[in-house]
Amino acid sequence: MDYNDFCTVDFIYSSFETKILFFLICQLLLYNIYTIEWQVRMLNLSPTVLLQQSQSLSISPKILQSIHVLQLSSVDLVSYLQEQSSENPLLDVLWTDNISSQRTKNKLNGVSSNTVVSLLELTANQEDTLEMMLVSQLRLANHSDRQYKIAKFLAGNLNENGYLTITPKEAAQCLHVSEEEVTEALDKVQALEPAGIAARTLQECLEIQIRRDENADPYAEKLVSCYLNELGAGKWKYLDRELNIPLDRIKQSLAYIRTLNPKPGLAYKHHQNLDIIPDAVIQKFLNRHMVSLNQAGIPKVSLNKQVQQLIFESGSKEAEEYMKKHVQTAMGLIQSLEDRQHTLFRVLEAITEEQMMFLDKGSFFLKPLNLKTIAERLQLHESTVSRAIQNKVVQTPQGMYELKFFFAKGPSTADGEAASAERIKCRIQELIDGENKSKPLSDQQLTEIMNKENLPISRRTVMKYREEMNILSSRLRG
Structure with a gap:
């Protein structure tokens, strides 16, 4: 019903009830209109401009660049500078002869400023390394290019004992492939010679050797897979009860297990790391250790004055804006490098x-150290110290080490000083190397010896460090 209907004769002569109903509807509509208007006035819902203060944390591009540059290794820094110089014409990057090119010249000329390094380089290829030997086997196998590349990557991530130092998940992330593909490639590497290579644990290393031995002891695999700790602890009655085989038969299996190689990679020559350029060198001079940063191979960065002058003389506003933007970027990078x-x-x-x-x-005297100690000493944030030591290598009188190596953890000694895990491992290795091979030292005996040397360490910790070093228990070494 609309307005025209109300004005018709039919509405005028309609019933009294209809008129009353129409009147009530009109009253209800008016009431709702007044109510809404009152609420708007009370709540002050009219459009207004409000000024509010708020705090928010934001990181400028300059700070982000400084953080990124700080955590780069020397090699990555060179790549980053190459990328920046190609994008910014006002950035002048002066490339100098790096160490690798100098080495090449020395080899061609037959002379070197460092005779020792030169001799090592000239003889480095006379014997295949473990990685080279594995890669040559992979080339002869019928693998797809994709599987070959993954397997080759895994072969390059073995430590000197022949154990894999990277998880399949980490390898998959590095290569941008699936974890299943990495696992398949790992099976191919573990099928190579020597048997037990590319294992992730001591147990897996022994299992691989047993499975590949046609004349393996029939109980050896089960003992290693399920009862290696009990076997090492000499729990003969427990093994007899669990396996339901004679004790003499268990000892016969143990004799076979002792013939397996717990460190299959040690028989091969390893890289001398001659191609690694340290980020810094620590040398002792006049009874004082001096720190010097290695600038070899890192270019000098500055502003290109000639390009600046050309842009300035053009007289164009767009050119001036372009120059201003790229000058700021170049100056920010130079400051980040400093x-x-x-x-x-x-x-x-x-x-x-x-x-x-x-x-x-040497390593026996490595002191436990944490980021907080260095941060407080230098009045820096721990995250800054953490980024500074990432991907950095330093040459010391004791050899070349990653900076993370110096931040070792370990228990306290009896006299209140701290002993690093590296120090304890070194001592364990020394004791085992010097033990009577017919009567090898047990974990308990190693613990007692070190406790007498003011190293209050538990037997469980000794066992943990021994297993990390891939050293068999005394019963399996005897």
Whole structure:
């Protein structure tokens, strides 16, 4: 019903009830209109402009760049500078002869400023390394290009004992492939010679050797897979009860297990790491350890004055804006490089002062150290120290080490000092190397010896470190 209907004769002469109903509807509509207007006035819902203060955390592109540059290794830094120089014409990057090119010249000329390094380089290829030997076997096998590349990557991630130092998940992330593909490639590498290569644990290493031995002891695989700890602990009655085989038969299986090689990679020559360029060098001079940053191979970065002058003389506003933008970017990168060198040098000096005994006497004297100690000493944030030591290598009087190596953890000694895990492992290795091979030292005996040497360590910790070093228990070594 609309307005025209109300004005008709039919409505005028309609019943009294209809008129009353129409009146009530009109009243209800008016009431709703007044109510809404009152609420709007009370709540002040009219459009207004409000000024509010709020705090938010944001990181400028300059800070992000400084953080990124700080955590880059020398090799990655060179690649990053190459990328930046190609994008910014105002960035002048002066490339100098790096160490690798200098080595090539030395080989061609037959002379070297470092005779020892030159001799090592000239003889480095006389014997195949473990990785080279595995890769040559992979080439002869009938593998797809994709599987060959994955398997070759895994072969390059074995430690000197022949154990895999990377998980399939980590390898999959590095290669941008599925974890299943990495697992398949790992099976192919573990099928190569020597038997037991590319294992992830001591148990897996022994299992691989047993499965590939046609004359293997029939009980050896089950003993290693399910009862290796009990076998090492000499729980003969327990094994007799669980396996339901005579004790003499168990000892016969143990004799066979002792013939297996727990470190199949040791028989092969390993890389001398001659191609690694350290980020810094720590040398002792006049009874004092000096830190110097290695600038070899890293280009010098500056602003290109000639390009600046050409853009300025063009007189174009667009050219001036272009120059202003790229000058700021170049100056930010130069400042980031200076900050990186300054922070890295300070961190290295602090580490040198903390690890003085290690630099003089070796790994046995490595002191436990954490990021907080260095951060408080330099009044830096722990995250800054963490980024500074990432992907960095330093040459020391004791050899070449990653900076993360110096941040070791370990228990406290009886005199209140701290002993690093590296120090304890070194001592365990020394004791085992010098033991009577017919009567090898048990974990309990190793614990007692070190406790007498003011190293209060538990037998469980000794066993943990021994297994990390891939050393068999005394019963399996005897």
